[in-house]
Amino acid sequence: MNSFGNIFRITTFGESHGVGIGGVIDGCPAGLCIDMKKIQSELDRRKPGQSKITTQRKESDSVEFLSGIFDGKTTGTPIGFLVKNNDQHSSDYDNLKNVFRPSHADYTYFQKYGVRDHRGGGRSSARETIARVVGGAIARQLLESIPVSIHAFVNSVGEIEIGKPYQELDLSKIEENIVRCPDPGTAERMIERIEEAGRNHDTVGGTIACVIKGVPAGWGAPVFNKLHADIGFAMLGINAVKGFEYGSGFEGTRLYGSQHNDAFINENGVVKTVTNHSGGIQGGISNGQDIYFKVAFKPIATLLREQRTIDVELNEATINLKGRHDPCVLPRAVPIVESMAALVLADHYLMSRLSRL
């Protein structure tokens, strides 16, 4: 239950307050040149302490590869890696030993396993996503050979929303501000909203949008493993995610079929569609148009204020969390969304090599 993917497959391990977070990537073809700087750069986009709107915890999050890469190339054997934990304030969590934090995994883990590592959520901590970012960074390098490019960005924070189709945005500007929103005006308002929430010891949610360019027609599968189902599964597996939609999504349910269908055209010998309500996927298989989707993140549950709850003996209690936490998870979740998308696409790319004789 800790593996993801069919052919290009990652298995992760690690807890927030153990030795570290790591994983094994199996199924990456031999001969892929690995750019280590790009991997570290994805980890840096995810790491805490990167700006005034993220948690101020300092974690260097540098990855050590343990196997599978020799002379700068993948060897075809499993790629083991480890990112050590190094800024653990386990004692911050001592007062949580006997209470269940509201809307956290404390209670449900205890019910499932009968034992509990109370230090920072253990395995349920978002620190586990480090391993996915490492895996995703390698998947991206595989996809660059197609070439496929993946662009996620913050689309809304609370009710502050870009409100334009992605085609009107300059995706090259995503990294130009700390909230990772390609629309500068909206970005500013998002940052204010996050700072306000932080001042109030509160948190805010929002949505991340993602656009994928360069996927040729023919990736995906007809039934259970539809390309969008695998992407949706990947996104819903990210901490704090509450929803996923692709193409026209929930809004598209209000259209008539005559408005929604995407007419095919031949544009100088290239098949295109006039509109793209399909989000680049038809019948679960890519059609060569841009793939785009949206992911909903709830406001994270760690509030630095008093809350009502129960303790392990089911007595009512109050809880008052301390420590350094993000008021908004979205800016740091952008590389996680991209990484999970890359893992799905690398897997489907390899499977697409097997669909014909």
Place this chain on the structure above:
Amino acid sequence: MNSFGNIFRITTFGESHGVGIGGVIDGCPAGLCIDMKKIQSELDRRKPGQSKITTQRKESDSVEFLSGIFDGKTTGTPIGFLVKNNDQHSSDYDNLKNVFRPSHADYTYFQKYGVRDHRGGGRSSARETIARVVGGAIARQLLESIPVSIHAFVNSVGEIEIGKPYQELDLSKIEENIVRCPDPGTAERMIERIEEAGRNHDTVGGTIACVIKGVPAGWGAPVFNKLHADIGFAMLGINAVKGFEYGSGFEGTRLYGSQHNDAFINENGVVKTVTNHSGGIQGGISNGQDIYFKVAFKPIATLLREQRTIDVELNEATINLKGRHDPCVLPRAVPIVESMAALVLADHYLMSRLSRL
């Protein structure tokens, strides 16, 4: 790529215009009494021709079990089954041999496989979901031993929406109207809207909501196979689905954490939460509260009117579909949503037996 589930696992086969649709259910424990009438009754809820708002194709869709059940009980061995196709108007599709229907799987399948069964979409036909309904009906009988109950209903058709929280609905009324909406007034307006679309040779989309009661705390998994990720994956694998959200969903992204968190309380020795924005799942694991989620269905792509497209040689063409088709897929999709939910839950139920020593 045609199997679903880890322990309780279904593999399906079949195309709309071949011999039939069937499957194999592996991993069902031995000794489960099977009520054949209940299985057929689920198929009847799915079958075409059941009311004036569905396609008028007549398909009896009766299931024959080929193995795995002896003396009315499961034997622990794989349960093979087949539902024969019997109302095939393959010639209806002759004119489709050389064109790609807009927003269908025709083009993408051809790109993936290089060959194509043009008769009714082949494997991409929603007829494949028959196998899922059979599998889901058996999964439900396994879940009834907990007991877990699953209630899906049509929540919106186009912009016509129930607009009340599910707690205010009488879920026992779902089957009392042909659109499967528990709110009688809304149901009537939905039916009108579907009839109007049919008259216009158009189609409408909408949303299905689903409420699951009785899942104890502790089902699910921490990382990739979060309970909601597996449910979302299941839903996104249903034909025409464009989005999935659970608990507070996309709306919840607009709340502050202080509004969103669900406080735990002890109600006469039973752990409950004051609100249920979590949708019954925290950290990917059930917390004992109601699980609820929503699924977006696009207006289906088969329009009985002229549309612009291209043919297999990429020349521009027009297409004018004939035949008997649903103007709205939602009423017949209700049992499919329930079936996929049942398959996920049966799997997690079995896995939950292994989480502790």
Place this chain on the structure above:
Amino acid sequence: MNSFGNIFRITTFGESHGVGIGGVIDGCPAGLCIDMKKIQSELDRRKPGQSKITTQRKESDSVEFLSGIFDGKTTGTPIGFLVKNNDQHSSDYDNLKNVFRPSHADYTYFQKYGVRDHRGGGRSSARETIARVVGGAIARQLLESIPVSIHAFVNSVGEIEIGKPYQELDLSKIEENIVRCPDPGTAERMIERIEEAGRNHDTVGGTIACVIKGVPAGWGAPVFNKLHADIGFAMLGINAVKGFEYGSGFEGTRLYGSQHNDAFINENGVVKTVTNHSGGIQGGISNGQDIYFKVAFKPIATLLREQRTIDVELNEATINLKGRHDPCVLPRAVPIVESMAALVLADHYLMSRLSRL
């Protein structure tokens, strides 16, 4: 637990006295021309009643394909199939309802499942291998495109053994006698031995050898899924198999390394080895030489004579089996060995397409 293979994957269902035996083949690439006669011919090699040394039960064992093949070619979608049971003497088994046959699966199935289909062993019947022969016949057609050819034969019956290396045999003669032994003199003595056992209401075991030609260097995997481990797993899953060895096998354990190592040579630009103790596989990966292995089959447990046993209430009892049974399973097991080998190789062939960038 009823699926076999990773990419080219078969799932089987069915019991000896139910509706039939069937399966689903998933992962076969699209565009493979299927020769139906060859499939039926493999089933005919396996079927009962084919000669005086097999059981005289008459089963036509003709396969019906339910999906996945259109216009004589695979479509890339799952290939469902069914072989109906049609010569069931279930009443033959009525006297077995309450006793456990010695060295059969009766007792162990009852312990595992708590329920039992006593008619002919249910799922444990060798009739299940029909599905593997169908799957293997399709896998072989995929392998013929390489081309890979697979040649199994009866190597020993009781202590009567060919006693020559396979290189000295004319493998084209395997089908020239009813025992499927390419050495005519030995074949005759084997047939006598089987007839003698039949006259004595007894059974005999033996070994099947298999030679595979045409596998290029580079198929297999380094660690768990070594090519010979996957082949061995496949063979040990066949009913009545007690052992597996490849290349030099058990005998090779008596050699010194200096005798055992296979020196590489360059023969007109082609890499060969002087000897082939490796059996065509080194480090779990094919080296381009012939693959060969041997499989041990016990004398089958169904004896038409009185035996000592216990009943379901654990009282001591005697049992006296009736019916039509094989005195020796080996001639009919030859196509089963070939089929399982083909399934493994088809899977590794597809995986070999993914090992490099």
Place this chain on the structure above:
Amino acid sequence: MNSFGNIFRITTFGESHGVGIGGVIDGCPAGLCIDMKKIQSELDRRKPGQSKITTQRKESDSVEFLSGIFDGKTTGTPIGFLVKNNDQHSSDYDNLKNVFRPSHADYTYFQKYGVRDHRGGGRSSARETIARVVGGAIARQLLESIPVSIHAFVNSVGEIEIGKPYQELDLSKIEENIVRCPDPGTAERMIERIEEAGRNHDTVGGTIACVIKGVPAGWGAPVFNKLHADIGFAMLGINAVKGFEYGSGFEGTRLYGSQHNDAFINENGVVKTVTNHSGGIQGGISNGQDIYFKVAFKPIATLLREQRTIDVELNEATINLKGRHDPCVLPRAVPIVESMAALVLADHYLMSRLSRL
């Protein structure tokens, strides 16, 4: 392809001359007390340099756990671990960069991956089995709760063989000599033979037998994943293994059914069999009797003498290996055989919990 098991599942990574060997164990139930000394003691049984008949390389092989264990108990989350490499003489292998060692994986890996880590065989090194021993040691601790005990020993070295049924051996004596043979006289002769081979710069093969006590009736599966098929698969995945047989094995093929069948008896209310040719497994499922099997190991291919071979440009060449290598792999393979058996049994134990309602 680097994972083993269905529910209790290990994924391994690492090469002989990289950072280390490690793995992830997924699916171990929460709440299992882990005895770290026992794990290290299994590693010590496997490690080089332990006696005069093994390689004199010194490797401390101490395991560091990275996750999944808290306060001495498993938490239900994946158990990551790493054993660092620390006695690497990579330069020993410089002269191998351009030649293929006979009967090694050098040539086949190069054919599969197109790239090659020539240092000590890379992933094909038996050093990878360290990870299996760690996984197996945890699996054994899970099995001790049944309790199941696993006893492997060296049964033959070259043609020197114990020659007694295991029932006549005192299995508590296995660890009393350096060759791990419970028959003291035979052990002495085995040691002499190994020393002789070492003096001659040669190597010897042999067989390991394994006896498993305490498995209750009902573990295993009917078709592909027969208990002995999963055990055989596990054994054939160990480096240098050429064959596997269980129960009566290859010898049993010479018996008549009337000699081979194991009569059931009721011994004071306990079901037993008079003989145990079945090796404790009938129809793929354990019957409660002792499970026993035998594994064939070839003489290892690394000879410290001149051999004929070819280089990477396919020119004929000679090779003269240096370094510190085992003349016989068997004594150190005993804990590997036990570990792989433990992994299979832990997996089937967990699956056995799901076979009934």
